[in-house]
Amino acid sequence: MNNEDSDLLGSSWLIYMLAKSSNTPEGRLLSLFDILNDWLKAPNMLKHCHLSNTNHALLLSYCIAQAQALGAESPETLAEHIVLIARNAAQQNIAHPLSNSLMHAKKAANALILAQTQPPAPTQVKRAVNKPVAYSIAATLALAIGASLIWAPMLKDQQLATHARAETSDTNNSKQAVAATQPLTAQDATQMYAKFELMRQGSCQFPEVLQMPDKHKAIYLENVVAGKLPANLEDLAIANEYLEKIRCNYTPMLMAASK
């Protein structure tokens, strides 16, 4: 065994394992932690392998390609950070086998992927309104309220029924419109990824696609089956509906594979 082969993170076998680990670039990046975790638990593995502090060019370039494929803002930074975290966590795992450091490192890496791929969380825009403008807005509002107080009793009976119907429909429409444009918050994304992660650990039975409305089919295939993050809150709600219908068996995969 030559030096390169004996270095856990420098081996070409690791790249082979990563390539076949998942259908998505996110999955392949995150599998690095599962593979290292399994590897370090294997009998006698530590006698034959070590973790060098050198730059792991092969692994790094593979991870850069995955980071590019998932649309990271800065693929090199993401890949480098993930490889460093993996190496540090593996070293901790060797020193403290009970720390579960590689699984925590996987969560950290997942958050780094989100940090580079999800749109920025909606922030409240502070409006810079100067005082004269604020006063004129207040005056206009006061006039409008005054006018409505005078006209309201006259129009009240006539408009009441129509207004009630319109209000209900407006509220529903505006709620949907907001949900359709509002991006997911960090918390939504984290929860969604937690669900995907859980599903990956089980053997799942998915509902039939044919019976779904066309719009739902696309969301179901992309955001539930393929495990991509929904683009907005409306899609998230639909994806969640279908996620709840999926039934999974969580017998550990390794056990199932060993049968």
Added chain:
Amino acid sequence: MTGLREKILTTASNLFQTQGINSTGVDTIVAVAGTTKMTLYKYFGSKEVLILEVLKQGHLDFQNWLNDKLSNNTKQPSEKLQKLFDYIEEWVTSPDFHGVGFIKASAEFPQEDNPVHQLSSQQSQQFKQYIHHLATEANIKDAEGLSLQLSLIFEGAVQAEQMKRGSGAIKYAKTAAKILIDGASTQ
């Protein structure tokens, strides 16, 4: 005489940060500090003891700076955890940043039985415990898990910055830390 000890310590610290620990010889330290080898060994006994003292002082200064920042700029205990990576980013992106002592020392002294490596590991653990303390104050249920995740993100980002200044790793580390903290807060 204490002034001379401090001067040797500060000079060694600057040289270790900018040139590396192994690349900096005792001759260079005494020449830059304007003293003699005899004086250096009188105060520190050996280069290894000097390295350990530099690491201890550097870690203490960093912890005190971070503590002051968090105590002076937050009102609620839970805010400290949220602000932690803001100040780390501020520090890492400042022109004076030359890396983190214990992270650099750990890489330069990889042998586990080396006292410098052992102190570096100890300081890394202390920093994780500090985050654990902040997480506990913020009522995070899995404070142990979160502190491990955040310390891994921190050390990885610092290493990336040490390798390539301005890599942006710390910016994404801050966003990722917020995602992890928000996720842990809702559990």
